Amino acid sequence: MGQELVYFLTICVRDRREVLANGAVFEAIRSTFKVIRSWEVIAGVVMPDQVHFVITPRDDRDLSVGDFSNAFKHLLRKQLGDQEWEWQRGCFDRLLPSTESLDEKWAYVRENPVRAGLVRRWQEWPYYVGLIEEQRLGKLAASPTIAVTAARGAPDR
Helix, strand or coil: CCCEEEEEEEEEHHCCCCCCCCCCHHHHHHHHHCCCCCCEEEEEEECCCEEEEEEEECCCCCHHHHHHHHHHHHHHHHHCCCCCCCCCCCCCCCCCCEEHHHHHHHHHHHHHHCCCCCCCCHCCCCEEEEHHHHHCCCCCCCCHHHHHHHCCCCCCC
């Protein structure tokens, strides 16, 4: 096995409607991840009008990030039932070339609620998923490289 593929992904609500950062949607998002078995969500944050995830395919390196995005949108819609909002078409994704980039994206994801003026400290924001949620709760070290290595085992070299 070679280097893991890690992607940074943003999915937005159409017209940037602020409908995501609440308990019901957050729990539905967490439940949706349990159904998407071919991808692992390393870290993420649910913002009022968008979600940011750091994801990696579990086994199939040929999976499309668009497939994850489409499955996430469809399954979340199914979890929530009828809603008065829609997802923006497509998504923004970026392949992260190294663990150095992972550390940078981790910091970006973690601090997003602070930059948006929603909280003063990132630990105050309740809508994190994956390893970043465990870090917020004090269960993991600050570095995602350490956290991912601890969670998944040392990468093959």
